[in-house]
Amino acid sequence: MKIAVIGTGYVGLVSGVCFSDFGHEVVCVDKDSRKIEMLEKGKVPIYEPGLDRLMERNVETGRLSFTIDLNAAIDGSEAVFIAVGTPTRRGDGHADLTYVMAAAEEIAKAAKDYVVIVTKSTVPVGTNRKVAEVVRAANPDLDFDVASNPEFLREGAAIDDFMKPDRVVVGVETDRAAAVMASIYRPLYLREFPIITTDLESAEMTKYAANAFLATKITFINEIAALCEKVGADVKQVARGMGLDNRIGNKFLHAGPGYGGSCFPKDTKALARTAQEYASPIQLVETVIKVNEEVKRRMVDKLLDLCDGSFNGKCVAVLGVTFKPNTDDMRDAPALTIVPALVGGGSTVRVCDPQGRREGEALLPSVSWEDDPYAAADGADLVVILTEWNEFRALDLSALAKRMRTPRLGDLRNVYTAEDAQKAGFQAYVSIGRADLIPG
Ligand SMILES: NC(=O)c1ccc[n+]([C@@H]2O[C@H](COP(=O)([O-])OP(=O)(O)OC[C@H]3O[C@@H](n4cnc5c(N)ncnc54)[C@H](O)[C@@H]3O)[C@@H](O)[C@H]2O)c1
Incomplete structure (x- = not known):
């Protein structure tokens, strides 16, 4: 089947590459000509593990191509996927x-024959109903259906998530559209991955409900972490004890500096907004949004405590700025709140991130970049672990401490313990939801 995918970002590119790997003929379209030029040269514009090899393999078979020409891509396509951004609207x-x-x-305007617009x-x-109205108004004679097929992939594990999904959700209104969608996902049907067919509204809601639930789970453990600090409990032990309960599960129970990324912040806001518009506010989600902002600010206060109440004149090494490991995505990353607070408070900030620099340079002006975490820590007064890249999970803490002017560690991902830090020669250490080590 010929498929067109509009938008070659994290979702569109991964979907297009994976659909071509399923055996479909896929044309990926983007209006950003620089992205298409890169892709035509075999370069992947984003960092996503394994995507370059899978893309290369499918381009070689002739099943996968890239273009800025939407008309050519649509011509003969039975399904067209819309995978463009849906950022938060200002205000x-x-x-x-x-x-x-x-x-x-x-x-x-480009389509001539029956097509499913997904x-x-x-x-x-x-x-999706508004999409149908727009299409009908622009081309009243077109024979088409709409379908809702929200994507649940996680950046950093996107290919596996797409190829071995927990479920695929397909919202359709006609048998004809259902048949097209079934044939697109046939390789997954054959391998018995759950494919759930719903109406349009339920498919749309499922995506928001899932993301809002996960954001709530993270925020819940972040609030429990704050209380753990007050009462002398250890949130890691608490989360383990909770997560072993099958009804709860251990995923998304890691206390940290607040959720970020391209989805949770904007999707929680959009869900809260929709609920208000329908006069059915979801107060839980509204609170999650508010608490998550407070969590990020609380991180700044914790680092201030580590720095004797002032960032002024301090040299700070920040390890990790992407919103999570294994991605170069900086959208709504906690680093975008925390790093400016350090700089604004008068610190000199050096950043080390395995993939964050390309995006991060524009977003974090006034910091310098180091490739090596130890070089970043040279002469520093504070090291902050903000993203738990593997590169930062097995640091030689003694070597790190020795290179610093004042060895202090802000471990905002609970990678180490106060004991590890103390043994390595750190004077002070803070983490999330556990006992801190701050002298005097
Ligand atoms: N990033 C994720 O992890 C993820 C996961 C699940 C769902 N989603 C959702 O998928 C959607 C896309 O997210 P993303 O992160 O891939 O976005 P992105 O910003 O990385 O990519 C969007 C792409 O669409 C292109 N584009 C916009 N309008 C176009 C048009 N008219 N014609 C051709 N190209 C056009 C842009 O140039 C850009 O390259 C969003 O709604 C997002 O919420 C994202």
Whole structure:
């Protein structure tokens, strides 16, 4: 089957590459000509482990290609996936659907024969019906269906998530669209991955409900962590004790500096907004959004405590700025709150991140970049672990401490313990939801 994918970002590119690996003929479209030029040269514009090899393999078979020409991509395609961004709209927290609707109109104008227009972007409930209206208005004679197929992949594990999903959710209205979607996902049906077929609204809601639940789980453990610090409990032990309960599960129970990334912040806001518009506010999610901001600010206070109440004149090494390991994505990363607070307080900041520099340079002006964590710590007064890249999980803490002017460690991912830090010669250590080591 010929498929077109509109948008070659984290979701569109991974989807396009994986669909071609399923055996479909896939044309990926982006209006960003620089991205398409890179892709045509075999270069992947994002960092996603394994994507370059899978892409190369499928380009070689002739099943996968890239273009800025939407008309050529649509021609003969039985399904067109919309995988463009849906960022937070300025001012009101709603998902900005400008890119989705623009793509829908372009598809409508380019399509000649029956096509299923599939929304893979995360969109508020009701959007697929609006997409259908836009398409009908732009091309009243077009024979088409819409389908909602939200994506659940995680950056950093995207290929596995796409190829071996926990489930695929497909919202459709007609048997014809259901048949097209079934044939697209046939390789997954054959391997008995759960494919859930729903109405359009349920598919749209499932994505937001899932993300809001995960954001809530993270925020819950972050609040428990704050209380653990007060009462002398250890949040890691608490989370383990909770997570072994099958009804709870151990995933997303790691206390940290607050959730970030391209999805949770914007999707929780969009869900809260939709709920308000329908006069059915979800107070739990509204609170999660507020608490997550407080969590990030609390991190700044913890680091201030480590630095005797002032960042002024301090030299700080920040290890990790992407919102999580194994991605170069900096969108809404806690680093974007914490690093400016360090710089604003008068610190000199050096950053080390295995993949964050390309995005991070523009977002974090006034910091310098180091490739090596030990070089970043040279003469520093504080090292902060902000993202738990593997590179930072087995540091030689003694070597790190020796290179510092004042050995202090802010471990905002609970990678080490106060005992590890003390043995290595650190004077002071803070982590999340456990006893801190701050002298005097
Ligand atoms: N990133 C994730 O981990 C993830 C996971 C699940 C769902 N999602 C959802 O998927 C959607 C896409 O997210 P992303 O992170 O891939 O976004 P992204 O910003 O990385 O990519 C979007 C791409 O679409 C392109 N684009 C926009 N309008 C276009 C048009 N009219 N024609 C052609 N190209 C166009 C942009 O140039 C860009 O390259 C969002 O709704 C997001 O919420 C993302």
